[in-house]
Amino acid sequence: MSAPLSWNRLPRLAPRRVAKLAFRHDPLPPLEGAPSRLAYGEGRSYGDVCLNAGGLIMRTRGLDRLIAFDRATGRVTAEAGVTLDELLTFVVPQGWFLSVSPGTRFVTLGGAVANDVHGKNHHRAGSFGHHVSELEILRSDGQRLVCGPGQNPEWFAATVGGLGLTGLIASVTLDLAPIANACMVTEAKRFRSLDEFWALNAVAERDWPYTAAWIDCLSAQGRGLQLAARHAPAQANLPAKRSRPLAFPIDPPISLVNALSLRAFNALYYRQPLPKGPTLGRYEPYLYPLDALLNWNRIYGRRGFFQYQCVLPPEASRDGIAQLLRSISRRGSGSFLAVLKTFGAAASLGLLSFPRPGATLALDFPNQGASTQSLFVELDAIVADHGGALYPAKDARMPPPMFKRGFPAWEAFSKFIDPEFSSSFWRRVTEQ
Amino acid sequence: MARIAIFGATSAIAAATAREFCARGDHLFLIGRNPHKLRAVVKDLQVRKSGDQIVASASADLTARERHPALLDEAQRSLGGLDVVLIAQGSLPDQRACEASVEAALAEIDTNALSVISLATLAANLFERQRRGAIVVIGSVAGDRGRQSNYIYGAAKGMVAIFCQGLRNRLAKSGVTVTLIKPGFVDTPMTARFDKKGFLWAQPSAIGETIVRATARGADEVYAPAFWRVIMIVIRAIPERVIKRLKL
Numbered sequence: 001m002s003a004p005l006s007w008n009r010l011p012r013l014a015p016r017r018v019a020k021l022a023f024r025h026d027p028l029p030p031l032e033g034a035p036s037r038l039a040y041g042e043g044r045s046y047g048d049v050c051l052n053a054g055g056l057i058m059r060t061r062g063l064d065r066l067i068a069f070d071r072a073t074g075r076v077t078a079e080a081g082v083t084l085d086e087l088l089t090f091v092v093p094q095g096w097f098l099s100v101s102p103g104t105r106f107v108t109l110g111g112a113v114a115n116d117v118h119g120k121n122h123h124r125a126g127s128f129g130h131h132v133s134e135l136e137i138l139r140s141d142g143q144r145l146v147c148g149p150g151q152n153p154e155w156f157a158a159t160v161g162g163l164g165l166t167g168l169i170a171s172v173t174l175d176l177a178p179i180a181n182a183c184m185v186t187e188a189k190r191f192r193s194l195d196e197f198w199a200l201n202a203v204a205e206r207d208w209p210y211t212a213a214w215i216d217c218l219s220a221q222g223r224g225l226q227l228a229a230r231h232a233p234a235q236a237n238l239p240a241k242r243s244r245p246l247a248f249p250i251d252p253p254i255s256l257v258n259a260l261s262l263r264a265f266n267a268l269y270y271r272q273p274l275p276k277g278p279t280l281g282r283y284e285p286y287l288y289p290l291d292a293l294l295n296w297n298r299i300y301g302r303r304g305f306f307q308y309q310c311v312l313p314p315e316a317s318r319d320g321i322a323q324l325l326r327s328i329s330r331r332g333s334g335s336f337l338a339v340l341k342t343f344g345a346a347a348s349l350g351l352l353s354f355p356r357p358g359a360t361l362a363l364d365f366p367n368q369g370a371s372t373q374s375l376f377v378e379l380d381a382i383v384a385d386h387g388g389a390l391y392p393a394k395d396a397r398m399p400p401p402m403f404k405r406g407f408p409a410w411e412a413f414s415k416f417i418d419p420e421f422s423s424s425f426w427r428r429v430t431e432q
Numbered sequence: 433m434a435r436i437a438i439f440g441a442t443s444a445i446a447a448a449t450a451r452e453f454c455a456r457g458d459h460l461f462l463i464g465r466n467p468h469k470l471r472a473v474v475k476d477l478q479v480r481k482s483g484d485q486i487v488a489s490a491s492a493d494l495t496a497r498e499r500h501p502a503l504l505d506e507a508q509r510s511l512g513g514l515d516v517v518l519i520a521q522g523s524l525p526d527q528r529a530c531e532a533s534v535e536a537a538l539a540e541i542d543t544n545a546l547s548v549i550s551l552a553t554l555a556a557n558l559f560e561r562q563r564r565g566a567i568v569v570i571g572s573v574a575g576d577r578g579r580q581s582n583y584i585y586g587a588a589k590g591m592v593a594i595f596c597q598g599l600r601n602r603l604a605k606s607g608v609t610v611t612l613i614k615p616g617f618v619d620t621p622m623t624a625r626f627d628k629k630g631f632l633w634a635q636p637s638a639i640g641e642t643i644v645r646a647t648a649r650g651a652d653e654v655y656a657p658a659f660w661r662v663i664m665i666v667i668r669a670i671p672e673r674v675i676k677r678l679k680l
Contacts, residue, residue, distance in 0.1 A: 022444070022621040025468040062444075062621070065476035079472075090480065 004057055007297050008046040009304035010367060011396055013053035013424050022062040024079055024170040028140060028420075031056055036422035037140070039164045041081060041108030045115060046307040047396030048424035049163055055422065058168065060110055066090065067171060074176035075133065080110030080169045085291075096176040097231065097283075099131035103339075105288050110169040115393040116161030116353040120210040120229070120287070123344035125177075127355045129160035130346065134173035137166060140420035144170070149349070158416035161350025163392060165426060167418045180234035184210075186286050187228045187278045190270070194222035194322055201342055204228040210286070212341040216266040217363055220329045222322065223270055224340070229286045239281055247294040255301040255366040259332045300366050307394035308376065309362035310383045311343065317359035320386035324361060327378050333371075338363045351409040351416075354391045362394070373397070392425060403429035433485075435511035437461045437504070439494060439551055440521025442469040444620035445570060448640030449518065450477060456644070458516075459486040461507040465521075467491045486511055494521045495542050497550045504554050516647060517555040518568045519548050524622045530584040537584050544588035549595050552610075556599055559608040567603075568611045568647050569596055573655065575614070576664045579680040593653075600652060609650030615639050616660040 003014040019029035021039075031037060038052035041060050051057075063081035070076075074096045078087065084098060085105040091097065102117040111117075113135065118127040125131070134148040137159060145167065147155040159166045187208070191197045197213055204211040208228035215224035232238075290296050297305070312320040321340065339362045348355045365372050380402055383390065389406025390398045404410055410430070417426075426432070436453055440446050441462035450460055454477045462477075464470035470491050477487045488510040492499055508514050523543050530537040552567055559565030574582055575589030593612055600610035617623065617633045634657050642656040655661040670678075 020619075020621070020624060023469050023472055025472065065472055066479040067475055069479050 004040050004043055004051065004059070006046055006048065006050050006396075007044050008300075008307060008364070008396065009297060009302075010306075011048055011051070011424075013048060013051045015052050015057040016054050018057045018059060020059045020062050021081070021168075024063050024136075024138070027142060028138060028168060029056070029058060031420065037420050038423045039080075039110060039114075039168050041111040042083060042106055044104055044107045044111065046394040047392075048428060049115070049392050049395070050111070051424045052422060053424045060108060060168075063110075063170065068173075074178060075173065076176060077134070077171060077173040078109055079171050080113075081108050083108050084112065091176055092179070092182050092283075095178055095180070097179045099175060099177040100125050100128045101287055102128075103288065104291050105284075106291060109172040109174070110164070113160060113169055113172055114162060114164040116348060116350045116355065117393070118343070118355045120212040120227075120341065122346075122355055123205045123211070123342060124209045126344065126346035127348050127353060129349040129353065131175045132156075132160065132172060133175055135159055135169055136171040137168065138170045139167040140418050148173075155416065157349060157351050158413055159350075161348065161353035162413065162416065163352065163423060163426065165417045165421045165423065167421065177231075179231045181232055181238055182283055183232035183238050183280055184229045184283050184286050185232050185278045185280055188274045189226045189228075190223075190274060191226060192221065192223050194318070194325070197222065197224065197226065197340065198318060200226045205342065205344075212339055214269070215325070215338045215340045215361075216270050217325060217328045217338040218263055218266055218332060219270075220326055222325045224338075225270065225274070227286070231283075232280055251298050252301045255303065255305070256299045257305070257366050262333075300364075303367040305367055306365050306372060306376070306396060307362065307391075308365065308379060309360060309391040309394045310379070310388050311354065311356055311358050311360045311391070312383065312386045312388040313356070313358045316386035316388070317342070320382060320388065321359055321361055323382045323386075324379055327375070327382065328363065331371075331375055333365055333368070333375065351413040352392070352407050354389065354393070356389070358388070360391075362391075392429075395425070398429065400429050400431050434458045434515040435461075435513055436516040436518060437463065437507035437511075437514055438518045438520060439463045439503075440465075440519065440570075441489070442466060442473050443520050443522065443570075443622065444636040445615065445618060445639050445643070446518065446520035447473045448636040449520070449643045450640075451480070451637075452640045452644040454481055454485070454487065457482065457485060459511045460488070461510050462487070462489040463492055463494070463503055463507070464489070465491065465493050494547045494551070495539075497547060500547075500550050500554055504551070504558065508558075513562075514555075514558065514565065516566045516568060517551070517559075518570075518643070518647070519551050519555075520570045521547060522570065522622070525582070525584050527580075527582050527584060540584050541588050541591075544585060545591045545595075548592050552595065552599060556603060556608065556610075560603060560606045563606050564608065566609045566611065566647055566650060567599070568613065568643065570643075571596070571612045571614045573614050573616050573660050573664055577667050577675070581680060596653075609652075611646050611651050612653045613639070613643055613646060613656055614653065614660065614664075615656045616663070 016034045034056040037056040040057045060081035063079035065079045067077040101119045112128045116129045137145045209230050211228040213226045342359045442464035474489045525540040572589040574586040575593045596612045619633050639656045646654040
């Protein structure tokens with residue numbers, strides 16, 4: 001098989017060996033000369049957090065079994081290679097939903113825990129780790145460690161958001177949220193400036209469990225759409241079943257995302273006719289807009305692309321986000337789906353969790369070599385100035401000092417790293 | 433709702449097939465050797481099944497052929513009768529080890545052919561008496577022609593194929609179907625030592641879907657995926673004097 005890649009298809013770091021896990025009771029596969037090992041699920045993180053150059057990659061998709069489900073309480077236990085999509089297919093018809101879901105449902109439970117992912121409902125529900133009641137970790141010395149908020153809590157805090165470094169996450173127990181059906185009530189509102197965004201966002205956070213904004217990163221003033229939603233209450237008339245996702249079939253030799261296509265897309269997206277008031281639809285288009293186009297990452301071509309996601313603390317958010325957007329629009333380079341969202345006050349449970357109070361901005365950029373890198377240097381300076389941090393799950397290039405400042409618990413965390421586990425990301429940001 | 437016994441149920445192909453059967457609402461009795469693996473597979477199905485579905489199991493080493501009648505009885509008792517028997521146990525031998533050791537070669541023939549023939553014979557007698565039922569056996573494209581790289585495995589699968597032809601012929605008048613599935617390369621733990629590049633490799637879930645469809649329509653011989661039929665027509669057509677010089 002070809003070497004595992006991360007979702008943005010760079011950096012390309014080949015492991016020495018790939019092993020597939022099939023049963024969670026089996027011992028870990030032998031290193032066979034590899035210096036370290038790392039679990040790899042669906043490869044939906046960006047950059048090198050799921051890569052282990054020269055080491056052993058353990059593919060976890062074979063661990064795809066359910067272990068327990070309590071239909072009355074919504075508590076589910078599953079092996080770590082089960083994807084959120086597989087879990088939703090199973091639990092939605094029974095009236096349950098993920099309490100927290102990232103922007104794609106094609107990630108594994110293990111990956112969701114290891115990156116302590118967040119969703120559009122962070123202001124209400126916190127991050128993924130807040131809904132995990134138990135984890136089973138398999139350490140390289142053969143120990144099976146069970147942890148949760150009330151059991152081995154120090155191991156739990158290290159493993160939630162722990163980038164898969166504390167051992168193999170073998171199984172995950174989650175508390176789901178009840179729903180009446182598979183639909184969501186959504187509402188979209190246009191804003192012409194960042195000031196308007198902050199006003200709309202305050203109202204949306206108060207009134208809606210889910211909210212996030214798409215922002216036109218080419219407009220200096222920061223125009224965009226505020227998209228809010230809630231799970232639909234019980235009702236008689238529901239829209240029909242979901243349609244099958246399309247797949248992007250080829251790797252174009254150059255990125256199809258360029259200044260021209262981006263400007264056209266953003267102008268059209270911003271001006272799309274919006275329904276007056278709330279509308280009813282399936283959950284997929286709201287929560288997982290990009291999942292409708294499988295392999296959308298290929299539109300950026302063979303050279304791949306970068307994600308840049310930062311969080312800025314509340315007091316610095318307004319000024320910092322405005323500065324970041326001004327920098328990006330000056331360059332005329334940016335993403336189709338730039339997302340701006342505010343995190344709630346809930347403190348994350350993981351030592352290395354990314355979500356923290358404030359505002360988060362996520363963007364992708366086609367890889368244009370040195371000019372992209374110099375833009376990042378400029379953005380880094382703004383983020384650092386405002387006391388912010390970058391998201392490890394979406395990073396291929398942050399300088400080590402940036403990581404260490406953004407995640408001051410990294411030294412305390414490193415005591416929990418399994419001696420056989422490592423990743424290209426970890427070696428890069430800790431300069432090993 | 434069929435009542436289905438699956439032998440070798442922890443193999444990746446059998447487990448994927450069991451999940452498909454379970455989703456259709458069938459009742460299942462699973463037999464596997466390793467109790468840990470069997471428990472994981474059975475637990476998964478028990479969580480997925482609907483309330484009134486039966487998912488039961490027994491752990492057994494199927495090379496102990498004297499246990500076969502009791503296992504089949506237990507499956508019948510547990511499900512209240514049987515409609516389908518899927519025979520999926522197998523191992524992929526180390527060809528070199530089989531060349532060096534007669535014992536190793538015969539042990540592989542035992543696992544991949546004799547235990548299959550034993551179970552299929554017992555199931556055939558049961559189904560012939562009740563004048564209905566489906567016997568489904570996992571063969572292999574390797575059984576279509578001997579090649580130096582795995583002819584012990586190929587010989588065992590070839591024996592199973594000829595056996596199934598005869599059994600099918602015998603049972604046709606009783607309304608009992610005998611389906612031989614011939615998978616090509618499947619990405620499973622059994623094939624972990626291969627470098628799985630290219631389009632020839634299929635996922636166990638796809639093979640599982642094929643098996644469920646083939647079982648439902650009582651097919652005779654089914655290649656999985658279907659394009660292997662064409663590949664094997666070509667492979668079989670190559671004259672022996674040519675093929676013996678090839679590195680296959």
